[in-house]
Amino acid sequence: MRQLFPRSSNALSRVSIVLLLGLLAGLGWVGAELSNSGYVTGEGVVLNQPVPFSHDHHTAGLGIDCRYCHTSVDRAASAGIPPIATCMNCHREIWTNADLLEPIRAAYRDGVAVKWQRVHDLPDFVYFNHSVHVANGIGCESCHGRVDQMPLMMQAEDLTMGWCLECHREPEKFVRPRDEVFTFGWEPPVPQSQMGPQLVEEYGIESLTACSVCHR
C-alpha cells in the first residue's frame, strides 16, 4: 500500500508541535512583557503638553517647593494642579513675552482653561488619597521619582497594584520622616532597615492591604 505521508512528515510533525508550543509560549511572554511595559503602564512615557513645563527648572533651578503649586497634597485626595492664576503669579512679571508661555497667557486672558495631558492616571476604581500618604511619611519622590530632574514630566514608576502593594505590605522599607517628605534626593541618615520600623511605630502606620482601603 502506498504511503500517504513521506518520511519527512515524522520530523516535520515533531518540529511543528515544538514550534507551536514555543510560539504560544513566546506569545505569552510577549504579552506579559507588553503588559508590564511603559506602553501599558505609562512608565517613562513623556506626553505632549500644551506648554512644555519643566519641573527641573522650577524646583531644582528656582527652589520652588512642591506645595506652592500642588496645594492640597497634604489636605485632600488630589494634590491639585495649579490654576493658571498660580502660573501668572510669576509670569505676569517674568518671561511675559515668551512664545512658549502664550497658551498660559491666553488662557488667563480669555478665561479658558488649559487642558494638560494627565501623566499619573490611576484607573477610576482606585481611590487614592495623597494626604494620608504625606501624613504618614511617604516622600513625593518615592512614587513620583526625581521630579526635580525632569525637564518634562513623566511617570517614574509603573503605578500598578503590585507596585503599590510592595509598600503597603512593608511600609518600613519606604517611610521617611515627615519633615523630609518634600525633599528630593533624601537618603536616610541611618539604614532604612533601622529607621523604618521606628518610624512605622512612631507614626502608627498599619500595613493596609484590605481591598476597601483603595477600592470603594
Added chain:
Amino acid sequence: MSRLKVLDNVEQPARQPGDRADANPLPPEGESVALENVSTGRRLTVDAVRDKLAAAEGPEMWRSLEELAETPEFEEMLHREFPRQASQWAGGEVSRRRFLQVMSASLALGGLTGCLQQPREEIIPYVDQPEGLVAGEPWYFATTHTLNGYGMGVLAESHEGRPTKIEGNPDHPASLGATDVFAQASVLDLYDPDRAQAVKKLGRVTTWTRLADELGGALNAQTALQGSGVRLLTGAVSSPTLRAQIDTMLQANPQAKWHVWEPAAADGAGAGTASALGSPRQAVYDLQAADAVLALDSDFLTTGAGAQAYARQFTARRRAWDGADKMAATGNGTEGAAGDDTANAANGSGAGNGADREMIRLYSVESTPTSTGTLADHRLTLPPSEVAAFASALAAELGAGGGAPARFSKPRAAKWVREVAADLRSRGSAALVVPGDYASAEVHELAARINQALGAVGTTVRYEEPVVAAAGEAAGSLDELVADLAAGAVDLLVIAGTNPVQTAPADLDFTAVIEKARLRVYHGLYEDETSRYCQWMVPAKHYLESWGDAVAFDGTASLVQPLISPLYDATKSEIELVAALAGTSGAKGYELVREHWQGQAGASIGATGDAFEDSWKQSLHDGVLRAAGSGAAAAPAAAVAASGGAAGGGAGDGAENATDAGVAAPTLGTAAAVARVQAANQEDDLQGAAADTAILEINLRPDPTIWDGRYANNAWLQEIPKPITKLVWDNALLISLATAERFGLASNDLVELAFKGRTLQVPVWVVPAHADGCGTLHLGYGRRHAGRVGDGVGFDASAIRTSDALWTLPAVEVRRMGGTYPLACTQDHHSMEGRHLVRTGSLADYQANPDFVHQMGHVPTLTMFPPYEYDGYSWGMAVDLNACTGCNACVIACQSENNIPVVGKEQVLNGREMHWIRLDRYYEGSLEEPKMHNQPVMCQHCELAPCEVVCPVAATVHSDEGTNDMVYNRCVGTRYCSNNCPYKVRRFNFFQYVDEKTEVLKAVRNPDVTVRNRGVMEKCSYCIQRVAKARIASKREQREIRDGEILSACQQACPSDAIAFGNINDPDSRVSRWKEQMLNYGLLEELNTRPRTSYLAKLNNPNERLAEPRAGELTA
C-alpha cells in the same frame, strides 16, 4: 381671545414603525441595474421579485438579492407576505445580519487595544480657583427644603459646585440631622432632564423680558380697576419673603386676589381648631412630655409637618431599655464637624430627658395602615366614618362634648372607647390625642376639645398660629377662584408652585374654566398638565438653585440658599416672579430676600444695621435664622404676618382662650354616615356575596413616595417601595382581606370606582392590616405630562375627588371589571414562617425576664475557621426596632449616597430592585387585625460570611476592620455570593441599569463611590467611603476616630435615630452600648454567620385591660 385652543405639546406625532413618510425614494431609472424592474411603483410584490430574480443570473443574482435586501421596500414586502414573529430586534431597526456585520467589525477593530492601554485623560485645572475650594473635597451648605409650605432645614453636600446629596441639618428643629424621603430625593429633581428650560409663549421659546412687558401691560390695564381681574394661585406658602412680595402686590392692586391650592394640605385642621378654639390653629406636639398618645387616623410619625421631630421625640420616650441613652430632641451627631459638642451630648451622655419616665404608650385608631400604626401598642381599624364616631364617643366619655356613642362595626371599639378614655384621663396633662392631617374637620375639633379637657394643652400640645398661609384663612381657596373664572372675572391668572389641572378635584372642572382667564402664566419646574392651558410658561428654579426662605412647623424660619448657579439661565424663582407682579421685574432673589430680612422682619430677629451682616452670615451658616450673636433660633413665625397683620401667637401660651362652654355636638352627621354605610353593606350581604358592586368608603391620601404627584418624574421616588404595601411604580386601591373576600376580589383585579357620576379604573391590592368596609387610594398618579419617568404611571385619583370630599369619599361604588393589572411589589412574603426574625415582647415580659430575647434563638459556637484578632477599628451596626417606622428615609439616602440605579417596573416584577436596604414588613397575629413590624435589612457584614467563601475571584473579602468588602473591579458576575447569602441583601446589575448616556444625570452621582457597570454585584458597604474619609482625616490629624464621627448614610437620614454605627472595639461607643443590651440579637444568628449588624428587639407597652385576642398566625 377665548378662541385660544387647548395647547398641545409642540411635538410631532410619534413615529410608528413602518412609517413611510420619508422612506428612501426610488433611485432614478437606470442608475441601478438591480432595481430597474421596480420602477413602476414603490411597492414590491413577490411576483416582481421572482421576475427580477429569474431575469438575473450568475453573480448578478447575488448582487440583486443583496441590493434588494437593503431596501425598505423589500422589508415591507417580506412583512406583508411572510409575516414573522421575531423579525426585528425589540431594540431598533437592525436586522440580524446587520448586527453580525457590525459586531464582527467592532471586534476586529476594537479588539485588544481596549484591553491594553487606559484611555488618555486630560487634567483641567481652574483658571482662577475659588478660594478654599479643594478638588474632591465636598462642601456642605445649609439650605431649606419645602413641602406643603413647611420648611425643613437640610445640609446639601456639594462636590465642585454641584450638589450631590442632601443631609439633615442637626441644628434645625424640623430635621435634627435627619430627612424625609422627599428631601433626600429632591437632589435628583435638580438634574431632571425633563425640566422646563426656557420661557415659552404658546409653545415657542421667548424671553423673560417679553413676559415682563406683557405682565406690565396687563397690570397697567388693571390699574383703573384696582386690579380686580388679577388672580395669583400658589401652593401653600410659609416663606416670609414671598408673603411680603404677595402683600406688596395686593397693596398695589387692592382688588386682586391671592388663592392657595395645596393638593395635600391638611384642610381639616384649620376648620376643626377654629371650631374648638375660636380661630384656625396649628397643633405642635411635644411627645417627650407625653405618656400616652392616641393617634386618630394619623401618621404623625412619618407624614406631615414636624414628623421627623416627632419621630425623634417618640423614640426617645420609647427606649425603655436604657435610661442613659435617651436621644434628646437635639442633633443627630454631625459628620466630624470640628469641635461641635452638641453632637456628643446627643450621643447619649444622657441627661435622661425622661430617663426615669416610663415607656410612652401609643394607641392607633386608623382606617388605613400607617407607619405610625406599626409602632402602636394597640391598633384598631375602623372605616373613616367610624373613626369620627370613635372620636365623638371618646369625647363624650371624657366630658369634652361629642355625641352619643354610635354603633360600631366592631364590638371591640366600644371597649376601646372606655379603656382608652380611662388611660388618657389617668395621665392628665401627659396624655395626647393626635388627629390625622387628613381626618375630617370634626375629628380635629374633637381632638382639640379632648386635649383641652385632658389639660394637655401647654404640655404635650400647643396650638399656635398657623405657619403656612392656607386657603380660607390668609388666602382664597380654589373653589372661589373657579367661581371667579367661570364668571369671566379674571383677566390675568398667574399660577406658581401648584399644578391645578392635574390635582384639582374633578367637580371643579378646572380645565373648562381656566381658559376664561385672558392671560395665563404658569410657573413650574416642568412643562406639565397646567402649562398646556397657559399661554406663558416660566421655568422655575429648583430650590437648590435659588434664594428664598421658609418656616418650619414650629415657627423656626430659615433661609434657602443656592448650591449651584441655575442650570438653565431662563429660570426664575417664585419670589422673582411674584416680584415682577409687584412691580420689580428685574429683581434677583438674593436682593429680595436680603431686603426683606433687613427691613421690618429683621427687627424681629434683632438684626438691623451693622448687626444684620453678622446675623445674615450666621443664619446662612447655621441654616436657621438667628439674631446676631445669639444661639437661639429666631422668634417663631410671629414674624410671619398674614396680610391681615395678626400679631401672631408666640411660643407657649397655647392654652389660649379655651372655653368649655358652648361645645357643640359635631356636625356632618357621623352617626348618619356610619348608619348609611352599614346599611349599604348589609344590603350587599342580603344580596349574596356574588354581588358585583360594593359600596366602600374610600380614603384618599397623598402618596407616601410621590406625594401629590409633584415627584412623579423622580425615578428614585417612584421606585421606593411604599410603606406597608411595598408597591412600586403604581398606586392601587388598598382593601382588607375581609373586604376582598366579601366582594370576591383579589389582588391585581381591576375595578371601577364610581362616585358622583365620575369613574376611575384601578387595580386592587389586598392589605391585611387595612380596615374593613373601606379602601385607600393614593393621589399623584396617572399623570399625563410629568416627564419621561412619570407619564402614564398609575391611576389618577383626582378624577373622582370632589371638593367637598377631599380626603374621604363616603360611598363609592366599586365594580369588578374582570381583568387584571400587574402590580409590582417588592415584598410578596408577609410571614416570618415561625422564625424569630423580628423579636418582640411586652415591657412587662422584659422586666420579668430580661433575657427573653436570647431565649428565642440559639447561637452556635462551633466553627472551623480560626478566629481573627481585630486590633484596630472593628465596625459594627445596631438597629433599634423600637424606633423604626418604616419611613424609607434610609433606603433613599443609601440610594443617593451610593449611586444606586433605578431599574423600572418590569425589572422589579422580576425581583431585581437594586436598593441596598430592604425594609421588611411582617404581619403577626390574627388575619383581621395583624400587628405590623418593620425591619431594615442591609448587608450584615458577617464574620463568617457565606458569600466570601464562594467567590471564585475573591471579589468579596473581609477587611481587617471587619467589613465585608465588595470589590467591583474583580467581580465577574457568577452571582454565587448572592446565591449563598441567607439574608438576600446582594444586588446584581443584570443589565446596564445605570444611565451612562444622559449628561445632566452624571452630575448627581457621588464621586466617592464607584458607579457600577452591568454584570457586577453590589451591596451595602457600611458606607466604607465615609469610613475611609474619617480614617484618613484621623491619620492626618494624628488622632483616633471619634465615636459619632462616622455616620452611615442610613444612620444619618433616619428621623427616629434607629441606627447606630461605630467601632465595636470601643466599649464606650454608642453601638457597643446598644449591643450590650439584653434586647440585642442577630438576624438568623442560628445559621452561625456572626453578623456585625444586630437588632434590638421591639418592646411594646400594652394596656392589660385592652388585651387583644390572639388568633392563629398569618400564613403565607
